[in-house]
Amino acid sequence: MPSFISGAQSCKISLSGRISDPHDDLGLQFGQVYIEETGAYRKTDSAGFFRFENMCPGWYHLYISHPGCVSSRLYFQLGNRDTVLSILLEHHAHLLQTVDVQGVRTGHQSSTQNSLRIQELTNLTAKPLGLLLEEFNGVNSIKNGGNISKPVIHGMSGNRIGILTQGVQLASQQWGADHAPEIDPFGSQIITVIKGADAVAYGGNHLGGIVLLDQEKINHDPHLHGSHVLSYQSNGNVLSWNSRIEKSSRLFDWRTSFSSKIGGDLRSPSYYLSNTGIREYSGNLYLYRAKGSSLVLKNFFSLYHAQLGVLRGSHIGNLTDLEDAIGRAVPFFTKPDFSYRIESPSQVVSHIFNKFTRQKQTETSFSEFNISAQLNRRQEFDVRRVRFQDAPALDLLLQSWLLEYKYKKTEKKLEWQAGTQHKVNYNYNVPGSSSFPLIPDYFLFNPGLFGQLKLRSGSWTYEAGTRYEVNYFSANLISRNALEPSQTKNHLFHVFNSVFGAMVSPAKGWSMKIQTGVAGRSPEMNELYSNGLHQSVAGIEEGNKNLNPEYSFKTLFTHSLNPTESWTFELTPYFQYIRDYIYLEPQNTYRLTIRGAFPVFSYRQTDVWVYGLDLTHRLELGHDWQWISRLSYVNIMRRDDGSTLVGTPAPQIFNSISYHLPAFKKNTHSKISINGRYVFERTNVADSTDFLDPPPAYFLMGAEFQSDFKFFHKRFQFILRGENLFNRTYREYLNRLRYFADETGTNLGVVLKMEM
Amino acid sequence: MKSSEIIFMKNNFFQNKLFILIALSTVLLFQTACHDDHNHDEGELITTLQYTLIDTIHKDTVIYTFRDLDGEGGNAPELPVTGILKSNQLYLGEIRLLNESVNPPEDIGKEVAAENLAHQFFYLVSGSLNLQVFYADKDDNNQRLGLKTTVLTGAASKGNLRIILRHNPNKNAPDVNLGNPANAGGETDIDVTFEDVPIL
Numbered sequence: 029m030p031s032f033i034s035g036a037q038s039c040k041i042s043l044s045g046r047i048s049d050p051h052d053d054l055g056l057q058f059g060q061v062y063i064e065e066t067g068a069y070r071k072t073d074s075a076g077f078f079r080f081e082n083m084c085p086g087w088y089h090l091y092i093s094h095p096g097c098v099s100s101r102l103y104f105q106l107g108n109r110d111t112v113l114s115i116l117l118e119h120h121a122h123l124l125q126t127v128d129v130q131g132v133r134t135g136h137q138s139s140t141q142n143s144l145r146i147q148e149l150t151n152l153t154a155k156p157l158g159l160l161l162e163e164f165n166g167v168n169s170i171k172n173g174g175n176i177s178k179p180v181i182h183g184m185s186g187n188r189i190g191i192l193t194q195g196v197q198l199a200s201q202q203w204g205a206d207h208a209p210e211i212d213p214f215g216s217q218i219i220t221v222i223k224g225a226d227a228v229a230y231g232g233n234h235l236g237g238i239v240l241l242d243q244e245k246i247n248h249d250p251h252l253h254g255s256h257v258l259s260y261q262s263n264g265n266v267l268s269w270n271s272r273i274e275k276s277s278r279l280f281d282w283r284t285s286f287s288s289k290i291g292g293d294l295r296s297p298s299y300y301l302s303n304t305g306i307r308e309y310s311g312n313l314y315l316y317r318a319k320g321s322s323l324v325l326k327n328f329f330s331l332y333h334a335q336l337g338v339l340r341g342s343h344i345g346n347l348t349d350l351e352d353a354i355g356r357a358v359p360f361f362t363k364p365d366f367s368y369r370i371e372s373p374s375q376v377v378s379h380i381f382n383k384f385t386r387q388k389q390t391e392t393s394f395s396e397f398n399i400s401a402q403l404n405r406r407q408e409f410d411v412r413r414v415r416f417q418d419a420p421a422l423d424l425l426l427q428s429w430l431l432e433y434k435y436k437k438t439e440k441k442l443e444w445q446a447g448t449q450h451k452v453n454y455n456y457n458v459p460g461s462s463s464f465p466l467i468p469d470y471f472l473f474n475p476g477l478f479g480q481l482k483l484r485s486g487s488w489t490y491e492a493g494t495r496y497e498v499n500y501f502s503a504n505l506i507s508r509n510a511l512e513p514s515q516t517k518n519h520l521f522h523v524f525n526s527v528f529g530a531m532v533s534p535a536k537g538w539s540m541k542i543q544t545g546v547a548g549r550s551p552e553m554n555e556l557y558s559n560g561l562h563q564s565v566a567g568i569e570e571g572n573k574n575l576n577p578e579y580s581f582k583t584l585f586t587h588s589l590n591p592t593e594s595w596t597f598e599l600t601p602y603f604q605y606i607r608d609y610i611y612l613e614p615q616n617t618y619r620l621t622i623r624g625a626f627p628v629f630s631y632r633q634t635d636v637w638v639y640g641l642d643l644t645h646r647l648e649l650g651h652d653w654q655w656i657s658r659l660s661y662v663n664i665m666r667r668d669d670g671s672t673l674v675g676t677p678a679p680q681i682f683n684s685i686s687y688h689l690p691a692f693k694k695n696t697h698s699k700i701s702i703n704g705r706y707v708f709e710r711t712n713v714a715d716s717t718d719f720l721d722p723p724p725a726y727f728l729m730g731a732e733f734q735s736d737f738k739f740f741h742k743r744f745q746f747i748l749r750g751e752n753l754f755n756r757t758y759r760e761y762l763n764r765l766r767y768f769a770d771e772t773g774t775n776l777g778v779v780l781k782m783e784m
Numbered sequence: 785m786k787s788s789e790i791i792f793m794k795n796n797f798f799q800n801k802l803f804i805l806i807a808l809s810t811v812l813l814f815q816t817a818c819h820d821d822h823n824h825d826e827g828e829l830i831t832t833l834q835y836t837l838i839d840t841i842h843k844d845t846v847i848y849t850f851r852d853l854d855g856e857g858g859n860a861p862e863l864p865v866t867g868i869l870k871s872n873q874l875y876l877g878e879i880r881l882l883n884e885s886v887n888p889p890e891d892i893g894k895e896v897a898a899e900n901l902a903h904q905f906f907y908l909v910s911g912s913l914n915l916q917v918f919y920a921d922k923d924d925n926n927q928r929l930g931l932k933t934t935v936l937t938g939a940a941s942k943g944n945l946r947i948i949l950r951h952n953p954n955k956n957a958p959d960v961n962l963g964n965p966a967n968a969g970g971e972t973d974i975d976v977t978f979e980d981v982p983i984l
Contacts (some may be wrong), residue, residue: 345951345972352969360954360969411952411971412897413892416828462828464855561856568856621856622830624975 039084043106045113047076049091056094056117058651060697064089067741080274089249091743092117093736103249106381133509137675153259153779154268154289157191157213160663161239164221165658166600166642168677171763174264174294174772175306175336176375180762181223181637182602183662183676184236187552192230193241194328199402199428199453201467206764210332210379210404212310214270215285217244223584223642228495228525229447233549235580235606243314243328246274246281255783262270263775264304266291266364277516280317287311292368297755297773301765302363303340304730305370311335326385333378336558337370342768343411350767354720359769372409372417390441392439396447398432405458416462423458424467443482449497450475455553466569468557470503478525488532495525499550503557517557521550521577537590541678544583551575556608561621562629568619569612572631578608582638594648605639611673635667651688658682671714678710678722678761686732698735704728710761720767728759747779799847829855832882832890833976836948837867837875837935844870848945850976853884867926869915869983871940877933879905879947897931903973904955905930906948906965913943914983919963927955928963928970937983945981949974 047059055076062069063184065088068076072094085108092115093099100117152160158169158177168180181189191198191209193216200210213219220240230238247253260266267290274283290307294301319325341359344350353360354755381399383596383605404427407420434447453472458463476497483490499521506514527545534540557571582604590596613632618625640662647655660670661679665672686701755774759766835848846869852861869875881892896903900923907917907930914937921932951969953960960968 341969343971344977345970346973349970349972352966361952412828412903413895413951415895421828464829619856620861621850622833622850622852622861622974622976623856623972626856 035392039082039110041083041085041106041108042079042081043083043113043758044077044079044111045115045414047072047078047094047115047117047118058091058256059117062091062093064091064741078715089251094584101247101249101253103247103251107679112115132520153214153257153270154261154777155213157211157239160213160219161221165644165682166223166640166660166662167221168450170675171760171765172208173304173339173342173763173765175291175304176206176208176338178208179221179239180677181221181237181239182604182640184663185675186346187233187555188236188549190230190234190238191241192238193330193381194243194400195230195240195398196383196400196402196430197230197234197451198379198381199404199426200379201404201406201424201426206338206375207406208336210334210406211241212287212308212332212379213241214287215310215312216241218242223600227492228480228527229445233499233523233552235547235549246283246316248276248281250276253784255781257653257779257781259777259779261291261775261777263772264291264294264306265368266306267388276484280315282316285312285313290368293363293366294772295366297757297769299358299362300364300366301339301359301769301772302338302367303363303369303371303374303586305368305526307335307370314758321681322389324385324387324389326383326387328381328383330381331379331630332381334376335370336375336377338373338375339765339769340371340373340411342765344778347626348624350719356768368581368676371697372411374409376407376409376420377405392437394436394438396432396434398430399432400432402426402428404428420461420467421463423461425456425458426453427456428453441484444480446477448475448477448481454561463505464560466558466560466562467553468503468505468559470501470553470557472502472553473500474498487534490528491529493526493527497523499523501553501556503553505557517573519551519556519573523548523550525578538591539586539588541586541588542583543585545581547580547582548577549580550577550630551610561623561626567614567629568621568626570630572626574609575610575631575633578606578610578633580638581605581607596644596646598642598644600642602638602640602642606638607637608633609636636673637663637665637667639663639665653688654686656682656684656686669714672710672712674713675719675762676710676713678708680705680707680727682706695738696735698733700731702729702731705730707760722761723759723766726756728756728758729753745779745781745782745783747777749777749779751775751777792808829883830881830887830974831855831884832880832889833947833974834880834882835877835978836880837869837877839870840874840876840963842873846875848981849976850978851884854973855885863978867977868939869902869981871914871937871983873937875935875937876920877935879931879933881949893931897929900924900931902952904950904953904960904968905933906946906950906968907933908946908948908963908965909943910942910946911943913945913981914938914941915943915945915981917963923955925955930963936968940983942980942982943978946977947974948972948976 036574047056048054049056057072057074057076059072059076060069061078063713068080070080072078079578083106085106087103087105090102092102096119112423115456121606156175156177158171159180161167161179162169167647170180170185171177171178176184179189193211198211201207223237229241252273252275254271257270259268268288270287272283272285287310289306291306294304310332312328315327317325339359340361341353344353380403383398386397388395407423408422410421412421429452431450432447434445436445448700451474453664455470457469474497476495478493478495480493501519503517505517525547527543529541529543531539531541549597555571555575558569559571560568562569582602584600584601585604588598610631610633612629615628615630617628643659644658659681662677664676682703682705684703686699689698689700691697704727707725731750731753735746737744757770760771763771831851831853833850837846844867846867849864850861879893881896883892884889909915916936918934919928919930921929921933923929948965950965950968950970951973953970957967959966
């Protein structure tokens with residue numbers, strides 16, 4: 029405990045303040061301010077004001093919360109005089125398109141982006157990143173069962189989506205639907221999705237959008253703080269735990285976080301999904317050292333390891349097996365009992381990451397230097413003959429290094445930023461798999477340069493940016509014939525990105541943004557050189573070494589209206605033309621192998637239109653009721669024949685109604701909500717391009733109860749959450765397992781969080 | 785010099801040193817051993833299936849072979865045939881499985897025999913081929929295996945013979961013991977069809 033009472037001083041000081049929304053400066057009623065040292069608390073009045081009397085000078089922890097807001101904590105010194113605080117609380121952060129981004133390292137102010145923060149993340153504990161991101165409107169996920177998923181932003185996925193942890197692209201094996209990103213989202217506190225194609229400040233091929241996982245600032249507080257989250261999920265008996273502690277000290281501030289998750293077989297309404305267990309362990313350490321006001325040094329280190337089971341009945345040998353599996357009511361190899369055991373087929377993935385940052389800031393300029401390294405190992409185990417049982421069928425080791433420098437200058441109305449990145453990737457097939465590598469060993473050198481300008485004029489803000497980068501691949505192709513020497517193939521791609529955005533705020537609570545840009549993406553190694561039988565999709569996949577970069581021309585318009593604090597209406601139509609879109613095309617030929625004849629899929633390029641709409645509507649009735657409505661629609665249409673590409677997400681509507689329960693004890697608040705999600709059937713997909721028609725539409729109900737309370741001077745949060753309440757049997761179009769099994773049935777989750 | 789300046793200088797030195805140290809360690813962190821071992825031996829591959837049929841009386845030998853030395857991609861497989869089946873005869877059939885992509889070739893049939901509980905062959909006749917295949921061996925649980933067979937030919941005819949090897953089939957599923965793979969499940973390791981097999 030801090031020593032905040034000093035006898036000589038008078039305890040007659042008043043502490044008052046106001047809580048407001050940073051977007052419109054409106055005062056927030058029904059907020060709570062709690063002083064941990066004295067146990068006193070106040071509610072804010074209708075204008076957001078609060079006041080404590082008879083305080084002694086000293087150091088205090090203040091905890092500020094508001095229903096529907098991101099709560100925050102403050103540690104400060106109350107001097108020997110009356111003090112007034114002004115506190116900004118992010119209100120409904122995940123619903124509003126964040127227009128004014130705070131902080132210095134963002135380079136995407138005109139992007140359309142949404143963020144989830146740690147408080148909202150708690151509700152979703154134990155969800156993998158892909159599923160968690162479905163909370164964002166316009167974001168779906170492609171899956172390979174309940175544990176393996178990755179995001180789809182505005183219909184784009186895989187290589188087109190960048191997942192950046194601490195500003196560095198996660199080096200991972202992201203090709204195919206069955207390779208999920210190797211990261212634990214709960215090691216971060218802020219998750220942001222950028223839907224625009226304009227993020228020129230980030231390197232790499234992110235034509236479809238970006239997911240950012242970031243660390244929140246460590247509070248300048250010399251005491252140990254943190255949170256512990258325990259959760260249980262009934263479907264799969266998943267137990268998970270996450271702890272985060274942080275402390276500010278004289279030398280540096282630090283935060284460390286650990287998570288683990290253990291789960292067994294998931295269950296569909298009528299049978300167990302055998303072999304869908306999970307083991308996941310992760311941890312990270314974040315160090316922050318500020319020297320005076322100008323220099324900051326940071327280091328972030330993280331580890332991740334996971335073992336993921338893949339539905340046993342989805343492992344097939346050839347096309348006949350797939351056809352047999354499709355027709356079945358219950359998948360092959362379905363066991364009658366629940367088990368935590370993970371057998372083949374399974375995946376074991378590990379990721380090690382370190383990033384060091386040096387930032388220097390003056391009144392008008394800001395510079396940042398980053399160096400980072402990553403190591404990624406992916407092992408995939410198939411059902412094999414005993415001799416190979418313990419050897420992975422795929423064993424890849426990817427190393428990546430990034431060197432980055434950015435400089436930013438702020439003048440009166442003008443702000444500019446420039447920078448350069450140099451990335452080196454080395455991908456290596458670890459010997460011993462006794463199978464032919466699907467992806468060759470390769471080396472990638474990827475230097476890039478970017479510049480960005482931002483100009484403010486009256487109620488208008490303009491932004492323009494451009495980026496140039498080079499992708500140099502050097503692949504080492506080995507032949508199946510051991511006598512033939514391996515060949516080295518080199519590819520050099522130039523990629524340009526440009527963006528222009530304008531934003532106007534004609535009146536308070538009303539803003540419009542238009543953004544248009546060109547973004548390029550060079551082909552990736554799997555698109556150039558994947559070669560061989562992709563057993564999980566019963567097809568022979570052939571790379572195409574003649575591919576060119578694809579170019580996207582995207583226009584995005586966001587109209588956001590929140591005339592009052594209790595009403596928000598937001599509409600984002602978008603329109604994108606992609607020239608030379610790279611996709612996997614079924615060739616009308618079959619290749620004879622000893623396992624039978626397989627259809628051949630080859631990478632081709634065609635021009636496509638991508639268009640869609642995200643709509644979010646939020647209405648608060650009184651301060652107790654809230655209604656949220658979201659709608660998303662996307663279509664990826666071939667220019668030549670007007671058909672929809674395989675894997676385009678189906679339109680969906682989501683509605684939720686929540687009610688703040690009257691406090692049964694002082695200093696608690698509780699909320700109950702129900703929600704419904706209707707997903708339409710995907711239509712207009714050309715028949716010949718898939719083994720099975722898209723599944724029919726479905727409707728799912730969910731509910732949630734959440735309560736914040738105090739117990740022995742600690743703050744707790746209890747969440748009870750139900751998904752698919754009516755145990756509906758359905759299949760999801762973007763889940764590869766839809767050929768084999770139903771989706772999971774009812775799931776009840778319990779989360780208990782303790783803050784300290 | 786004021787003491788605060790000294791501290792500042794010290795810290796500056798400390799910072800630069802720390803800076804270089806961390807930056808270097810980040811680069812070196814993931815340096816791994818030199819990779820020169822590029823042996824991607826495809827040990828699991830089955831390149832060759834040989835179905836040898838020996839006439840019980842005349843000891844005539846007929847061999848149907850499927851051979852794809854470079855695996856799934858690359859060159860098309862070869863399906864050479866030696867000898868010809870005669871009508872109304874009894875043959876003893878035997879399967880050989882080889883991986884000829886390695887030197888010396890590996891006998892995969894031995895592995896299958898060793899893992900007999902996890903494997904079963906299926907022989908499917910289609911078209912007007914007058915041929916019946918019977919299992920002539922059993923696994924350790926006394927259930928069908930199919931490495932060895934007895935084949936009975938009928939009148940002169942022509943049609944297709946399809947040979948399937950399933951890994952991890954459910955041998956207790958209906959009709960599986962009769963040689964029907966429909967309910968067997970498991971993964972297909974081999975699925976080879978010899979077309980227009982004649983019986984003279």
